[in-house]
Amino acid sequence: MEECLSRTREREIRRSVKETYRAVAERPRGNVPYPVGRASATRLGYRAEWLAGIPATVLRRFVGVGNPFAVRPPRRGERVLDVGCGCGLDAFVASRMVGPEGRVVGLDLTAEMVRWPRAAAKAWPLGNLQFRVGFAEKIPFEDATFDEVISNGVLNLVPDKDAAFAEIARVLRPGGVFAAADLLVVDTVPAAVLADLDAWST
Secondary structure, X not given: OHHHXXXXXHHHHHHHHHHXXXXXXXXXXXXXXXXXXXXXXXXXXXXXXXXXXXXXXXXXXXXXXXXXXXOOOOOOOOXXXXXXXXXXXXXXXXXXXXXXXXXXXXXXXXXXXXXXXXXXXXXXXXXXXXXXXXXOOEOOOOOOOEEEEEEEOOHHHOOOHHHHHHHHHHHEEEEEEEEEEOOOOOOOOXXXXXXXXXXXXX
């Protein structure tokens, strides 16, 4: 019974996260409690040359909380997975870093978010970008597919973090890199907050 309730709760959390980020896809400002867009990316250390030429529809919807490229930028020719890619800004930046010899895939829970980078990628000159809808807890790729996995402000939203981390490890090649920026809990979270679906999704 407890396992069943746990799965029910995971579905509820996922549904709440989807609803929040559907709204963010349409109107990014005002739906998350932190800055968004170009100003936020610049403040987080994204270089001007990384953002130059990024489609405005993508850049405007950036809602990352940090800079995974400060951990370790992808290298030329590498295969990169962006878990929870959202609007796709980090995937576009990684696309430039890996060049035409590389490959970048953005994976996101929310179809409404993914439609923006999918549309923008059609005119992207490198042709090395792909965007898919899917869960961090069940990544739709074979073992050891990627050289690097990046994630930005997403894993805190995932209800089953153990499964997500196991999946990330599975799809990374041996010796591959996981570079994430996220929100961390440094104190005990009150039960009332854990019970609040809005708290899970923002």
